[in-house]
Amino acid sequence: xxxxxxxxxxxxxxxxxxxxxxxxxxxxxxxxxxxxxxxxxxxxxxxxxxxxxxxxxxxxxxxxxxxxxxxxxxxxxxxxxxxxxxxxxxxxxxxxxxxxxxxxxxxxx
Amino acid sequence: xxxxxxxxxxxxxxxxxxxxxxxxxxxxxxxxxxxxxxxxxxxxxxxxxxxxxxxxxxxxxxxxxxxxxxxxxxxxxxxxxxxxxxxxxxxxxxxxxxxxxxxxxxxxxxxxxx
Numbered sequence: 324x325x326x327x328x329x330x331x332x333x334x335x336x337x338x339x340x341x342x343x344x345x346x347x348x349x350x351x352x353x354x355x356x357x358x359x360x361x362x363x364x365x366x367x368x369x370x371x372x373x374x375x376x377x378x379x380x381x382x383x384x385x386x387x388x389x390x391x392x393x394x395x396x397x398x399x400x401x402x403x404x405x406x407x408x409x410x411x412x413x414x415x416x417x418x419x420x421x422x423x424x425x426x427x428x429x430x431x432x
Numbered sequence: 433x434x435x436x437x438x439x440x441x442x443x444x445x446x447x448x449x450x451x452x453x454x455x456x457x458x459x460x461x462x463x464x465x466x467x468x469x470x471x472x473x474x475x476x477x478x479x480x481x482x483x484x485x486x487x488x489x490x491x492x493x494x495x496x497x498x499x500x501x502x503x504x505x506x507x508x509x510x511x512x513x514x515x516x517x518x519x520x521x522x523x524x525x526x527x528x529x530x531x532x533x534x535x536x537x538x539x540x541x542x543x544x545x546x
Contacts, residue, residue, distance in 0.1 A: 327474065331472075356534065356535075358535075363520075363540070363542070364539055364540070365436075365522065365537035365538055365539045365540060366522070366535075366537050367537070368534035368535070368536075371534065410474075410475070412474075412475075419477075420475075420477070420535075421474070422474030422475040422476075423474050424472055424473050424474045425474070
């Protein structure tokens with residue numbers, strides 16, 4: 324079966340750095356997405372990786388290793404507004420999206 | 433501003449009742465999707481549509497129905513056959529399903545059973 328694993332919850336301190344991991348086992352691979360979702364709101368797109376390596380976008384970076392079936396989202400200079408759930412999704416061989424359950428990130432002052 | 437509008441924000445269903453969730457987009461996107469979100473689970477695809485007057489079942493289509501009569505609109509009906517409808521429902525759109533395109537989501541509808 325197809326599977327995406329993420330930690331359920333993480334806690335970090337304002338101003339610090341946090342890394343949210345995502346491991347996947349899917350039928351083929353056509354890209355990996357990260358979305359941010361504040362409670363009760365719409366998920367919003369953060370990043371997309373299809374080749375190995377690091378993609379940097381401001382305070383957020385995303386890394387992919389296809390051989391290891393692994394990605395992480397790195398958040399720097401954490402702000403209180405970064406408290407949200409972070410969803411990892413992989414597009415499989417049929418271009419269908421497989422979603423992880425999300426990681427709830429709690430930022431403490 | 434372009435975007436996706438879902439309504440209502442909250443909806444309550446009685447036993448044996450059908451309810452319809454609205455989803456409208458003005459992004460001129462071809463593809464539209466309905467997802468169900470339950471606590472502790474990943475998003476699950478209910479139905480999707482790539483063009484007007486055509487739609488396909490997702491992973492959990494039983495107890496749901498959709499229509500795509502206009503490019504802008506993709507309403508979801510939760511029928512009485514759906515025995516566990518309580519969930520957060522998200523509508524999304526993308527330029528095309530086979531493109532490397534991100535999804536744009538609506539703000540969701542929380543459906544509860546009375």
